[in-house]
Amino acid sequence: MSSPADAPDDDLAVPSEPALPARCEVLVVGAGPAGSACAAHLARAGHEVWLVDQHDFPRDKVCGDGLIPDAHQALQRLGVLDEVMRHAHAVSHVRCVAPRGGHVDVPGTLAVLPRRRLDALLCRHARRSGARVLTPARFESLIEQDGQVVGARLVHGGQTREVHTRWVVMATGAHVPALARTGLCDRRTPSGVALRAYVHHPGLAESHRTMDVVWHRALRPGYGWIFPCGGDVYNIGVGAFFRRGDTRERDRAADANLREVFDAFTRLYEPARALMDGGTMQGELRGAPLRCTLSGARSGRPGLLATGEMLGSTYDFTGEGIGKALETGLMAADTLLGAGTDDHATLADYERRLDTLRPKFALYERANRVNAHPWLADLVIWRARRSPRLLQRMSGVLNETSNPGHLISARGLLRLLTG
């Protein structure tokens, strides 16, 4: 049986244009959630957009595949939510499991869809919205004139091609090589690393319907997860998140072999053990870096915007980034829709839009201390099992109507202890 990472989804193939034009209005590089959202939104508004990616679609992307409420909202705004949900496996709760085994089920609007499918649907949506898609085309470098970005060089069909543009939008995700060639990179090291596998297990279906997130000393500074993809297939993985400036923690996590952490997860969490013992792994255990905290890269320079995980748009603490990649992609598009001839004003406008997200990222950064000190999860979950109000607040965090930092700030902890 093929894995969701390499299933022959011929129905999802996204046709490519044969060649690049010499000139276009906007070039979007990277057709993940950020790039496809940006291209779809601009094209729908009537702009001439080319969307390029180094891979043909469908293609795999290492991810937990979880769609949390912010992703649902962004997909809705893009006009593709219904189509995505026809392919996705809807889930009603996140199960938060503490080191001592206590758990709480937090309700939310959730779904799981392997990225091979999701990203193909998004890229196809961009194409249907009017964007021209060219794959496989690898970004090599920017073309600049007097400090202004005026286009890009791409390798397509074994040859280097140049395309001149009014704007280039870079959406190449967490991998550094493309970012490093834009002149926008402030930090090369990732904020975290994570790995996942797909496992087929027909016997687990009845008992296992939640998206499980598990904290434990052995998983520090991170957590393990099991997300049901539907069709008796589960996405199981572990991630490690380094707090900014905490080099000791980063070094410890770098030393820890994530495969060993994965093995520990499958020993210490009973459903993970049952999944691995009775299931069949589909494909490889694969890892990837994450860039979080909306930092590590500048958002643009004249003629150039960066968006998505390239900008650090993934939340640390939870590692969720599909929703915010879509949102920042839409923000980049909205910025260009309002752009005039003054690029500095356009860049300032984009920064202002991104600033509206920064308080949320700061709170998730604070909440990330749970990954380093999992006993905090024991405390929060123990209390949430007794307090419907706290459970409601946790659901609010998931649904982005309340703040995660409040759950584990000093004041929040005091409130937890004192009721």
Ligand SMILES: Cc1cc2nc3c(=O)[nH]c(=O)nc-3n(C[C@H](O)[C@H](O)[C@H](O)COP(=O)(O)OP(=O)(O)OC[C@H]3O[C@@H](n4cnc5c(N)ncnc54)[C@H](O)[C@@H]3O)c2cc1C
């Ligand atoms: C193991 C793991 C688990 C995760 N789990 C979840 C989860 O459950 N839910 C969630 O919301 N988020 C999760 N995330 C985070 C999520 O994967 C990212 O936030 C999201 O993919 C970012 O989207 P993006 O569009 O910015 O970048 P990407 O999705 O990485 O897309 C970037 C695109 O750019 C292309 N590209 C790169 N370089 C070039 C080049 N030189 N030329 C042309 N194209 C190029 C790539 O091929 C790719 O298609 C997880 C991440 C990891 C690593």
